[in-house]
Amino acid sequence: MKFAVIVFPGSNCDIDCYKAVEQTIGQPVDYVWQTATDLSAYDAIIVPGGFSYGDYLRSGAIAQFAPVMAEVVKAAEAGKYVLGICNGFQILTEARLLPGALRRNKNLKFRCHSALLEVVNNETPFTNEYSKGEIIDVPIAHGEGNYYCDETTLAQLKANNQIVFRYVAGANPNGSVEDIAGICNEKGNVVGMMPHPERAVDKLLGSEDGKRMFASILNVWREQHGAAVNS
Template identity: 50%
Template sequence: MRFGVVQFPGSCDERDALAACETVDGAEAVILWHRDADLKDVDAIVVPGGFSFGDYLRVGAIAQFSPVMAAVIAFANNGGPVVGICNGFQVLCETGLLPGALLPNERRRFICRQVDVEVCSTETPFTRACTAGDVLSIPSKHQTGRYYAPEALLEQMEADGQVVFRYANDSNPNGSLNDIAGVCNTARNVVGLMPHPEHAVDARTGSDDALALFASLAQGLTHV
């Protein structure tokens, strides 16, 4: 299996994302530079965290126009599995691949802490190896991570099972509506989440709870 990890100017978690992808048996991971529209025959794509283009204008707003994103959009629209983490989640919302938006945190402060995240849906390539109700301990670090969607859209997403992750055990760090930590598109092949699973794949760093999420991508390829 071959993972592609997108890198923008200002990305800062692409190396950890590469290492996390390579925890999957037999997997390799390659960098997809933002100016390059060649996806290098990857099977799954990770849009990692960081501060793409310095978060100028609006988080993720400039990155959506990078040549690589046109290729990512086509890949996703063809059913390819894509996951966006933190800034990557913001970018996917900006492109329209995911519904809703990420707003500044409720208290307008940068937050860096461990959070508990509940798996709400196992019908995505990123969660197939999990069980609904699993609670994962994952680091979270962001200043613009408060999930928002208009009421009608939010109700539709809840009804359609598009909420993939929620903050559990009163650990919502940013005021996200309905404690939403991650969502998917209607086709369920594109997932975004604010916490950083790539930092939770080694027990020596505090948690390896997210190993199942990366293993799920390999398993999910036969289902998407």
């Protein structure tokens, strides 16, 4: 299975994502610069965190127009796996691959600390290694993680089981509607989340709960391609 980690001017979690793939599941992974116009060689695409284009105008607002995003959209429509983390989540909403928007944190402060999440949907390609309702520890680092959508969109997210992660009750760090920390598209192959699973892949980092996101996607890919999963 081959992964692409998209790199924009201002990306700062691209190395973390690369290392998470390389060290947790041992699969081929490439950095792909934002001017790329062909992602056909890749099975999964990670849009990492950071401050693409300095977060001018609005987080992700400029990155959505980068040449590579047309290819990310094409890959998502073809059923390939796309994971947007933090700024990557913001970019995916700006590109309309995911509904809603990310606004300034309710307290207008940058938040950087561990966060407890509830796994709401464990049926996506990125979450099948978790149990529904499981509480996991995945760090956050954002100033614009306040997920917002209108009531109609929220009803659709609930009806289609598109809410993937919630912050545990009483521990919402940014004011996001319904404590939402991550969502997916209707097909489930595109996931966006504010917390950083790539920063939770080793006990030395404080948590290993992010490792199963990468293991999940590899398992699904191997099942689809008839490959035996290594023990």
